[in-house]
Structures are given as structure tokens and as C-alpha cells.
Amino acid sequence: MPDPPLFVTEPPLWQRVFPNREWVLMIVIAAELAIFALMGENFATSGNGFEIIRLSVELGLLVLALTPVIVTGGIDLSVGSMMGLSAITFGWLWHQQGWPIWASGLATIILGLMGGWLNGLLIGRLGLAPLIVTLGSFSLYRGLAEGISGGVVSYTGFPDSFLFLGQGYWLGFLPPQAPLLLVAIILVGIYLHRTISGRTLYAIGYASDGARFAGVPVARRLITVYLLSGTMASMAAIIYVSHLGQAKSDAGSGYELMAITAVVLGGTSIFGGRGTVLGSLLGLLAIVILQNGLRLAAIPSELSGILTGLLLISSILVDAFSTRAAGHRPATNNRTPLPEEEMKVKNTQVAILSAVIILAALIVAGSNWLLVRSLNPSPNTAVKNRMTIAVMPKAKGDPYFVSCRKGAEEAARELGIDLIWDGPTELDAARQNEVVEGWITRKVDVIAVSVENQASISTVLRKARSRGINVVTWDADSETDARDFFINQATPQGIGNTLTDEAARILNGKGEFAVITGSLSAANQNEWIKYIRARATEKYPDLKLTTIQPSEDDRDRAFAQTQTILKVYPQVKVIVGISAPAVPGAAEAVKQSGRTDVKVIGLSLPNLCKPYVHGGFLESVVLWDTFNLGYLTVHASHELRTGRLKQNAGSIDFGRLSQIEVRNDQVILGSPFIFNKSNIDQFDF
Amino acid sequence: MSNLLASHARETAVLLVLGVLLITLGLAAPGFFTAGNLRDILLINLPVLVTSIGMTMIIISRQIDVSIGAQFACCTVATGLLSKTGLPLPVFGTLVILLGLSLGALNGALIAFGRIPSIVVTLAMMIILRDTLTWLTEGAWVQGLPADFQWFGIGQGPGQAAILGLITIVWLAFYWGLSNLAAGRAIYAVGADAEAARLAGLPPQRITFAVFAMAGGLSALASLCNSLRFAELQSNAGTGLEMKTIAAVVVGGTAVSGGRGTLVGSLCGVALLGTIGTALTFLGVDPSWEKAIQGVIILAAVSADLLIERGSQQRSANA
Incomplete structure (x- = not known):
């Protein structure tokens, strides 16, 4: 590589504005806008524009928080979990402790500060790897949120003035949280790009030791960055609560990965030393517009994930090639185990390459759209009266x-x-x-x-x-x-009663049973458990609910939980699974344990359960006809x-279903059905 | 002694925490230590144990892979579909391992030859694989497997023994290879300093590529061993497997800065994190605290390691 020139001339304007080739993303966004304006219904309306902004506020705050973190070469996986902990704390302070909204909000932000400080301390002062530390706090903060609330509690009933922040309109069109995001963008932008301490973050990310030798207080800067990210996460949580009107421990789960995706898509190097606020915001917009556009075009939402993934890989490939073409040395801290080799790619070739990738992505989207259209014989745009x-x-x-x-x-x-x-x-x-x-x-x-x-x-x-x-x-x-x-x-009460009656029938009204639920925070399952308890106390005094264990709607996990229950509580003779994958999981565990004195019942689909019903491990499945x-x-x-x-x-016919009862404002399908060995083969769903 | 402690600080710290947990269990719930329970815990944690082999190698070579859970799910569905076509186990088993190898190789090619950071490639791959799978299967399980699918068709007891034996052999092979083969040591060299490794005549790109391909193959093996324990297969298998594996590996002392780590350490990490869940149920702890306790243990293990290391450094400085 030739030696760099002694005097560095000011680069041209477009390179100063887009130091990381953010224009690639701008082309992508422009292409998305053009395509979705054609495909999506009411996509290109100002109302939809503001909705896109509203949807990106919480994620936008996390993206802003993560940009400085990743510039220093770090990562913060705990932001989503911090949102959960903050949301539940905020709700608890306001609802249970009777604090005013502003005081709860302030305390929540202080909590975010403390959470960020803990990360910063372990990373900056003790020098532990950010990935491990925040992986630990990722579990810890979410776990605290679930522990405090038992996963079950959700706080609602916030005053309208607070909900206005997340749901209302200023001047009839402007989402009130949008100016907040704008302020945050300006502050983080000034900090990262215009202050001395912000610029030193790049030095830390490029070469941490070098920065330290040059007199940069590395530990203090790192603590600042993680403090900032914890604080922003708790602010995002407050906006999330006002947007949804509820505070629950699962707030923001999975947001950390989406935010990291947006930041990386925006050209920030995951190894540190490179990245801009503008790039991160463009990355965020590209993802949010893609999701919104696909939704309005009624294309399955999985496609947005697939396209986002492809976009991520291809944009970085383009970036890698064009960086090498321009003769920059990529700031990779030597982490890519590759020899330096000169790649002669001209800018025009880069442009062609990006155009091809974008085109390919859009062809996938477009052909899918055509496929959907061809499946519906008369397209809805042509025949407007089709419902x-x-x-x-x-x-x-x-x-x-x-x-x-x-x-x-x-x-x-x-x-x-x-x-x-x-x-x-x-x-x-x-x-x-x-x-x-x-x-x-x-x-x-x-x-x-x-x-x-x-x-x-x-x-x-x-x-x-x-x-x-x-x-x-x-x-x-x-x-x-x-x-x-x-x-x-079927009413929750009907389900709870039927399940309890079944358990009592198997146990002859006397004994212990355990419940495997889907997740501890699922509202309907908690409702069923409530009625199971109520029915047991009311009608079967000798029936005891021994334990409730979550299975995260995962069959393998339900299997493991059942194995443990069978050993810890050998007196339990009936396992009640109340999530569809949990029932076959529990039945398989009973089968493999060889315990013939234990029976499984539960709420699940007949098709998943047939082998176990015939094998005699699963006594009965309670469900209505889902079809x-x-x-x-x-x-x-x-x-x-x-x-x-x-x-x-009264009673009306709906298609081939005759005499369906309409009571007040409810259409009643009928009471739950009990599937057992004698009738389960007649059903196929 | 202090030298041994310092060089195996993390393993010591993890074993210490595990020891405390086991003593508590011994006092409060001796029923935990039955052969049946230990066997069940072992079997449940097999997927994490197998993927931890690949993840340890990846992290030693200074990379990361968050797509192994998604690879696991793809291989699970493939296992089911292939076995339904009537192929015998050795054939579809090989095909599934090949699928895993090629998924891993795709990651490896993009990372080593396409020069994209591994976190970006595997993050994208995770999203793409999971969403494609949901799109194609619509969440439906693979059912109606042949009767001899579960436990290789040789019954539960022998089947469990076969799976455990297979995994033990694979684990020992990788353990031996990583410390004794030139190729194994090369992974450490590349992770410690890729440029120095290159100057020493090693091909860092090819090594990185091979590590990811092997990790893919191991994900497939993990999914195969897990699938054979059941009579139906779910299409969203392995949710969160990548996080569990990474946590176990780093708790076991593999440095994310590369060049340092052992399979024994990862085994300790898997043992500790895999026991907590069951242990808490035995101790009668409210399940909603499980994640918090896991987080504390991860943070405690990594901090303890640092303190032991510093302590022994001070002692040797004083001596």
C-alpha cells in the first residue's frame, strides 16, 4: 500500500456527509419507497409517514444509544431487557406506590442509569468483554423484571395525558413522541460528532490501547457510553408503555437484535472506530419502511425478515468492496483473519453492484406480490367492492x-x-x-x-x-x-372447569396435580389457571395444585419440566398442560419415565396428541373445533x-354452521369438547 | 498450586459455583442425586453440549455465531422430512449432517472470503433461516414419523446409551484434536493473532472457513441426537439455543478476544447453566426468578475469574 500523503486535503463534500457510503442506504430507501408506493395500498400517504415515525421511536432511541457503544468497539445486548425492567418498575411505582407519573418516570430513568453504570463499571473498570457482561445483564435485567412481577402482573389504567404521549396527535397529525426522538438525535449527533469526548470514542474503538497512551480516559469514556445506553433504554421503555398503555415484563424483548441490525446496516463497524448517527438512522428507516410496506402490500411478514437479512449481508459486502476500492484501510482491528490485498473496483462498478443487489431484492418482493395476486383471481384493486x-x-x-x-x-x-x-x-x-x-x-x-x-x-x-x-x-x-x-x-371459566373436572375424575376427587403453562406472562393461560384454582377450592377440597412451571411454548422444554416434576413431586398423579406444544411434551416425558400411574390431560390439538392418547399416556384433550x-x-x-x-x-346460521347463538355482543361457538381414545380419530386438525 | 489456579481461574470459579449449588442441593433436596435424574439432565443438555464444541472453536478463533439455533431448527425439520421418505437412518443422518455442514460453510465463506464480520453474517443468517422456516412450514410440526424413528428403533434404554456414547466419542475426539493436532492448535494461533499466524505460514481464511463448517455440522449432529429422542418434531426447535451455548462457553472461560479456551471449560459451563433450571425446581424456587439467577451466575463467574487471576498475580508479585 502506498504511504499516505503528508498533508491530508479536505475530502470532497459528499465524502464528508457520507463518510461510510450511507448513500447506498439512501438508494435502497428510495427504491423501497418507489416500489411500495406502487404495491402497497395507501402506503404513500402522509398519515402512513407519521405512523412509520411513531413505530420507530422506541427502536430509534435504542439505535441512538447503541451507535456510540458500537463505535467504541463494544456491544450492549441488555437494552431490550432494560426496557422490560424499566417498564415494570415504572408501572409498579405509579400503580402500586402511587407515585405521580413524572416521579415514576424520573426514578425509572435513574434505574436505567444504574443499570448502564453496572455494565460500564464491569466493562470499563474491570476490563471484561462487553459481549459477556451484557449477555449476563441481558439475563439479569429481564429476570429481575419477571421475578418482581412473577411474569404475570401487567399494569394498566394510565391517565390519558400520559397515554397521549404515545398514542395521540399534536395538531391533528404529529405523533407527540416524534419531537422527543428528534431531540435525542440532535443531542447524540452533537455528542458523537461535534464534542471532543465524542470524537475520542472513535479513537477507543480503533485502538483502545493507543487511545489510552494518547491520554484518553478510556474507562471513564466507556462508562459514559454504557450509562447513556441504559438511560436511553429506560426512556424508550416509558414511551413504549405510553404507546401500548400497559407495563409488563416482556416489554422490548428482541429489540436489542433489531437495534443492532439497524446500526450495523447503517455502516457502523462492529469492531469499532467507524460509524455515524445518520447512517444508523438510515439503517433504521430502511428496516421500518420495509416492514411497513410489506404489511400494506399484504405480503407475509416473514419475508421482511428474510429481506432484512439479505440487505444486511449485501450492504456490508458492497461497503467492504467499495472501502477497499477507495484505498481505505478497513478499521477492523486486525480481527478479520485475512491478508491485505488490493482490490481494484471502480466506483461505477460499486454502483452497479449495489443496483443489482437492490434489484434482486425487489424482484423477490415483486414476484411474490404477483404470486399473491395470481392466487386471488380478481385483484382487489381492480374490483373495489370485494370485501x-x-x-x-x-x-x-x-x-x-x-x-x-x-x-x-x-x-x-x-x-x-x-x-x-x-x-x-x-x-x-x-x-x-x-x-x-x-x-x-x-x-x-x-x-x-x-x-x-x-x-x-x-x-x-x-x-x-x-x-x-x-x-x-x-x-x-x-x-x-x-x-x-x-x-x-369457550369462556376461560368453561375451560378451567372442564380441565379441573377431568383432573378430579381421573384422581377420584382426591390427590395432587401440576400445571405446565406456556409462558408465565400469557394473559389467557393465567386466566385459565385462575379458574382452575377457583374450581378446585370450590368443588374439590381434596384436590391440590402442587406447582406451575413454564414451558416457553417449547415442546422440549415442557418435556424437561415434566421430567423434573415427576421426580420432585412423586405424589403428583395428573399433569395438566395448557399450551398446545406442552401437552405432547408432557406426555412424552411420562412415557419415557415409565410411570403408568401418572396421566396427562390438557388443552392442545388432537393431531399433536393422537399417538399419546392411543398409547394411554394422555387421558383427554380439551378443545373446541379450531377449524x-x-x-x-x-x-x-x-x-x-x-x-x-x-x-x-338469537340463533343464526353462519355458512354450514347452523343455529349459532348470538348473545348480547358475543357469538358463541359452543362449549369445549373433550377428545379421548374413543373419538379423537374422527377429527383432523 | 497458585499457578494451576491462575491458569485455570475460570474453570475453578465455575466449579466452585457448581460445587456450592450441588452442596445446597445435597442438603435440601437429596433426591436430585439419583441416577435417573442425572441421566435426564445429561440428555436434556446434550444439544447445548454438542453445539458448545463448535462454539468454543469459533470463539477461540475470535469469531461468533448466533445462527446455530436456526441451523438446529432447519436440521430438525430436515431430519423429520427425510426420515418420512423412508430412507434408513445412516443415509438421512449423513444427509442432515451434510446440510449442517453446508449451512456452516455458507457462514464460513461469507466471513472468511467475503470478509464480513461474523456477528453480521450469522445475525442475518439467523433471521433468514428462521423466517424461511416459518414461512415454509407455517409452524406445522413434522408428524407421522416411521415407528422405528424414535431411539433408532432399538428401544429407550439402549437408545439413550447409544446417543450418550456417540456424543462422548465426538466430544473426546474434538477434545483430543483441539489440543494435540496441528489443525487444532492452528485455531488458537489464528484467534490469538491472525496476522502472525499468516506470517507463520498458516492459512487463516481456510481455518476460519473450516471452523464454521464444523460448527454447522455439530449443530446438525445436536439436532439429530435431540430429534431421535422424540416421536414428533417441532419446527421451531432450538429457540434461544445460540444464547445458551454462548453463555455456557464464555462462562467456561473461553475468551471472546480469541486464542484462549478449552472444551473442558465449556463442559463446566454447560454443566453449571444446565443444572440451574432443574436445581431450582428441586429447591422449590419460584420459576419466574430463573433468568435473574442465571444472569447473576454469568456475571459472578466472569468477575470471580478476574479476581482469582489478580489475586494470584499479586501473590506471585509479592513472593
């Missing part, structure tokens, strides 16, 4: 909802309507809100939601109703004034829109 019903499950991957979807699709075919089926891939209240916001912008006719968290979704459902969209809830209800009808498959639930939801949504479904309408 669009948007149905959301709690989690798309859950086998329970997969079988509901089949029923929904059959009903959609019968009625000749457009069905949009989308939702979070895992239980995630915040993501549910985002999807509904997207549907409101898209102006669908009916929204049907299986609600993960009442308090958080009700505001956005009310907004949908005020825009003339009919709203029904199914499977799990929202607040009653936020929807027109609730498609009620019919999906079918009924779409039919009822349709009848609601056409005006045939009214309150207290």
Missing part, C-alpha cells in the same frame, strides 16, 4: 392458529372475499398493534383480532372503529367497547359488515 377481512392470530407459528387459519380460508373461499391473515410470529403485543395500524392505513373492511393483551390493543382497535372499520375479536377478547362483537369459542372457530370468525365478520349480524340476534 377485505383481515384476521390476526396471536402467533402465526402456533399449530393451534394454523388450524384456525384453514377454517378461515375455507370461509373466505365460500364468501368470495379477500382474506388477509397476518400477525406476530411469536407472542408479541407490540407487534399486534403495528399490524393493526397497518391495516387501518390499508383501509380494510373488517379487522378480527385474537387479542394478546387487552389494554394495549384496545386503543388502536377504537381508532379502527372511528375510521369506519368493523372490529371483531375472536379467541381472546379486548375491552368490550373497542370491538363490535366477540367470537367466543370451525376460524370459519365462524370470517363468516361473522362478513355478516357484521353486511348488517345481518346484530346484537341479541
Whole structure:
């Protein structure tokens, strides 16, 4: 490599504004905007623009916090967990301790400071690796949040003036949290790019020892950076609480990875020494617009993950090639185990390369869109009078909802309507809100939601109703004034009673049983446990619920938990699984333990359980007909829109389901069904 | 003695914490120490143990891989689908290992030859693999496997023994290779200083590539061994496996700055983190505190290691 010139001339303007080739991202964003304006419905509206901003505030704060951290060559995996701990602390102080909102907020931010300080201390003073320290605090902070709240508690009922911060509009269009993000952008931008101590972060990231020898107080700077990130995470948590209207221990889970993705996409080197606030923000925008655009084009949301991943790899490849082409030495701290070799790539070639990658990504998106269109014989844009019903499950991957979807699709075919089926891939209240916001912008006719968290979704459902969209809830209800009808498959009480009666029948009314739940923070499962307890105390005084263990909706984990329960509590003779994967997991554990005196019952899908029912390990499965639930939801949504479904309408026929009872504002599917050895083979879902 | 302590500071610290945990269990819940329970704990932690071999090598070579959980899920679904086509176990087993190897090799190629930081490649790969899997399977499980799928069709007891034996052999092979083979030592050399390794005539790119490919193969092996314990396979298997593995490896003393770490240390890390969950249930602790306790243990182990090291440095300075 030639020696660098003695006098460094000022680089041209575009290089000063985009030192990391942020223009690549600008092209990507421009392409996204152009494509989605064509594909998505109501994408290119100012209202949608402001919604995109609203959705990016919490993540934006984390991105801003992580940029300086990564510039120093560090990483902070604990920001998402800190959001959870902050949210639960904030809710607890306000709700349980009666502190005013501002005082709770202040205390929460101080907590964030302390959490960041702990990270900074271990990293800066003790010199431990940031990855390990924040991996530890990632577990610790989330664990504290779950421990304090038992995972169960969620605080709601915040005053309107506070909720306005996250849900309202200034001057009729501006989300109030947007100016906050702007202030944070300016402050972090000035700190990182215009102050002396901010500039030293680059020196630390490039060569920490060198910086120390040059007189930079490395430990103090590192502590500052992690303090900042803890504080920003707790601020993000407060905005998150006001946005969702609830404070719960699972706030912000998974946000750390999204924020890191955005920062890295924005050109910040993961090894430190390189990165800009502008780049990180562009990275964030590229991801958020992609998600929003795909949603409005009614493309399955998994595609946004796949595209984000491809974008991440390809943009860094472009960056790596163009950096070498321009003769810069990449600031990699020698961590890439590669010899330096000169790559002669001209700028024009770089431009062609990026264009090709973007084009490839868009072709994937476009062909998918065409595929979706070709599957629906008459495209909804051409025939405007075709009704669009948007149905959301709690989690798309859950086998329970997969079988509901089949029923929904059959009903959609019968009625000749457009069905949009989308939702979070895992239980995630915040993501549910985002999807509904997207549907409101898209102006669908009916929204049907299986609600993960009442308090958080009700505001956005009310907004949908005020825009003339009919709203029904199914499977799990929202607040009653936020929807027109609730498609009620079975009440929590009915489920709790049936399960307890089954357990009592097997135990002859006397003995101990254990419960394997999905997750400790799932609202409906906690509701069922409540009724199981109530029924046991009320009707079966000799029945004892010994322990409740979570399985994170993971079969293998339910298996392990059951094995442990069988050993710790040998007197337990019945295991009640109340999440679909937990029941076969528990049954497999009983099978492998060879304990013939223990029986499993639970709430699950017949197909998952058949082998165990026939093997005699699983006594009975309690469930309603999920296929019919999906079918009924779409039919009822349709009848609601056409005006045939009214309150207290008595018994009506919905498609092939006859004589369905409509009581007040609920459509009742019927009571839960008990599947056992004698009848389970008649069902296929 | 103090030298031995200093050179194995982390292993000592981890074993100390594990010892405290086991003594507490011995006093409060002696039922923990039954052969059946220990065997079950071992079997449940097998996936983490196997992936920790690959992760230890990756972290020694100064890289990271957050995509192994997603690789695990892909291989689990592939295992199910291939076995349903009626292929015999040796054939579909080999195919699944090949799939894992090629997923790992893809990571390795992008990292070593494409010069992209490993955290970026594997983060992207994690998202891509998981989302593709959800998209294609829609969350449906693989069911209706052949009757002789579970436990290789040789029954539960022999099946468990076979799995444990296989993993023991693999673990010992890697343990021996990492400390005795030139290729094993080369991983340490590349992690400690890639440029120096290159000047010494080692090919850092090819070594990095091989390490990631092997880690992929080990993820596939882990998924295979886990799948054979069940009669149905879930498509979202291995959720959080990458975090569990990384935590176990770094708690076991492998330095994220590269060039330092042993499989014995990682084994200690897996033993400690894998026992906590079961131990807490035996001790009757509310399950909602489990994550917090895990976090404290990770932080305590890494700080304790530092203190032991500093303490022994001071002693040798005083002497």
C-alpha cells in the first residue's frame, strides 16, 4: 500500500456527509419507497409517514444509544431487557406506590442509569468483554423484571395525558413522541460528532490501547457510553408503555437484535472506530419502511425478515468492496483473519453492484406480490367492492392458529372475499398493534383480532372503529367497547372447569396435580389457571395444585419440566398442560419415565396428541373445533359488515354452521369438547 | 498450586459455583442425586453440549455465531422430512449432517472470503433461516414419523446409551484434536493473532472457513441426537439455543478476544447453566426468578475469574 500523503486535503463534500457510503442506504430507501408506493395500498400517504415515525421511536432511541457503544468497539445486548425492567418498575411505582407519573418516570430513568453504570463499571473498570457482561445483564435485567412481577402482573389504567404521549396527535397529525426522538438525535449527533469526548470514542474503538497512551480516559469514556445506553433504554421503555398503555415484563424483548441490525446496516463497524448517527438512522428507516410496506402490500411478514437479512449481508459486502476500492484501510482491528490485498473496483462498478443487489431484492418482493395476486383471481384493486377481512392470530407459528387459519380460508373461499391473515410470529403485543395500524392505513373492511393483551390493543382497535372499520375479536377478547362483537369459542371459566373436572375424575376427587403453562406472562393461560384454582377450592377440597412451571411454548422444554416434576413431586398423579406444544411434551416425558400411574390431560390439538392418547399416556384433550372457530370468525365478520349480524340476534346460521347463538355482543361457538381414545380419530386438525 | 489456579481461574470459579449449588442441593433436596435424574439432565443438555464444541472453536478463533439455533431448527425439520421418505437412518443422518455442514460453510465463506464480520453474517443468517422456516412450514410440526424413528428403533434404554456414547466419542475426539493436532492448535494461533499466524505460514481464511463448517455440522449432529429422542418434531426447535451455548462457553472461560479456551471449560459451563433450571425446581424456587439467577451466575463467574487471576498475580508479585 502506498504511504499516505503528508498533508491530508479536505475530502470532497459528499465524502464528508457520507463518510461510510450511507448513500447506498439512501438508494435502497428510495427504491423501497418507489416500489411500495406502487404495491402497497395507501402506503404513500402522509398519515402512513407519521405512523412509520411513531413505530420507530422506541427502536430509534435504542439505535441512538447503541451507535456510540458500537463505535467504541463494544456491544450492549441488555437494552431490550432494560426496557422490560424499566417498564415494570415504572408501572409498579405509579400503580402500586402511587407515585405521580413524572416521579415514576424520573426514578425509572435513574434505574436505567444504574443499570448502564453496572455494565460500564464491569466493562470499563474491570476490563471484561462487553459481549459477556451484557449477555449476563441481558439475563439479569429481564429476570429481575419477571421475578418482581412473577411474569404475570401487567399494569394498566394510565391517565390519558400520559397515554397521549404515545398514542395521540399534536395538531391533528404529529405523533407527540416524534419531537422527543428528534431531540435525542440532535443531542447524540452533537455528542458523537461535534464534542471532543465524542470524537475520542472513535479513537477507543480503533485502538483502545493507543487511545489510552494518547491520554484518553478510556474507562471513564466507556462508562459514559454504557450509562447513556441504559438511560436511553429506560426512556424508550416509558414511551413504549405510553404507546401500548400497559407495563409488563416482556416489554422490548428482541429489540436489542433489531437495534443492532439497524446500526450495523447503517455502516457502523462492529469492531469499532467507524460509524455515524445518520447512517444508523438510515439503517433504521430502511428496516421500518420495509416492514411497513410489506404489511400494506399484504405480503407475509416473514419475508421482511428474510429481506432484512439479505440487505444486511449485501450492504456490508458492497461497503467492504467499495472501502477497499477507495484505498481505505478497513478499521477492523486486525480481527478479520485475512491478508491485505488490493482490490481494484471502480466506483461505477460499486454502483452497479449495489443496483443489482437492490434489484434482486425487489424482484423477490415483486414476484411474490404477483404470486399473491395470481392466487386471488380478481385483484382487489381492480374490483373495489370485494370485501377485505383481515384476521390476526396471536402467533402465526402456533399449530393451534394454523388450524384456525384453514377454517378461515375455507370461509373466505365460500364468501368470495379477500382474506388477509397476518400477525406476530411469536407472542408479541407490540407487534399486534403495528399490524393493526397497518391495516387501518390499508383501509380494510373488517379487522378480527385474537387479542394478546387487552389494554394495549384496545386503543388502536377504537381508532379502527372511528375510521369506519368493523372490529371483531375472536379467541381472546379486548375491552368490550373497542370491538363490535366477540367470537367466543369457550369462556376461560368453561375451560378451567372442564380441565379441573377431568383432573378430579381421573384422581377420584382426591390427590395432587401440576400445571405446565406456556409462558408465565400469557394473559389467557393465567386466566385459565385462575379458574382452575377457583374450581378446585370450590368443588374439590381434596384436590391440590402442587406447582406451575413454564414451558416457553417449547415442546422440549415442557418435556424437561415434566421430567423434573415427576421426580420432585412423586405424589403428583395428573399433569395438566395448557399450551398446545406442552401437552405432547408432557406426555412424552411420562412415557419415557415409565410411570403408568401418572396421566396427562390438557388443552392442545388432537393431531399433536393422537399417538399419546392411543398409547394411554394422555387421558383427554380439551378443545373446541379450531377449524370451525376460524370459519365462524370470517363468516361473522362478513355478516357484521353486511348488517345481518346484530346484537341479541338469537340463533343464526353462519355458512354450514347452523343455529349459532348470538348473545348480547358475543357469538358463541359452543362449549369445549373433550377428545379421548374413543373419538379423537374422527377429527383432523 | 497458585499457578494451576491462575491458569485455570475460570474453570475453578465455575466449579466452585457448581460445587456450592450441588452442596445446597445435597442438603435440601437429596433426591436430585439419583441416577435417573442425572441421566435426564445429561440428555436434556446434550444439544447445548454438542453445539458448545463448535462454539468454543469459533470463539477461540475470535469469531461468533448466533445462527446455530436456526441451523438446529432447519436440521430438525430436515431430519423429520427425510426420515418420512423412508430412507434408513445412516443415509438421512449423513444427509442432515451434510446440510449442517453446508449451512456452516455458507457462514464460513461469507466471513472468511467475503470478509464480513461474523456477528453480521450469522445475525442475518439467523433471521433468514428462521423466517424461511416459518414461512415454509407455517409452524406445522413434522408428524407421522416411521415407528422405528424414535431411539433408532432399538428401544429407550439402549437408545439413550447409544446417543450418550456417540456424543462422548465426538466430544473426546474434538477434545483430543483441539489440543494435540496441528489443525487444532492452528485455531488458537489464528484467534490469538491472525496476522502472525499468516506470517507463520498458516492459512487463516481456510481455518476460519473450516471452523464454521464444523460448527454447522455439530449443530446438525445436536439436532439429530435431540430429534431421535422424540416421536414428533417441532419446527421451531432450538429457540434461544445460540444464547445458551454462548453463555455456557464464555462462562467456561473461553475468551471472546480469541486464542484462549478449552472444551473442558465449556463442559463446566454447560454443566453449571444446565443444572440451574432443574436445581431450582428441586429447591422449590419460584420459576419466574430463573433468568435473574442465571444472569447473576454469568456475571459472578466472569468477575470471580478476574479476581482469582489478580489475586494470584499479586501473590506471585509479592513472593
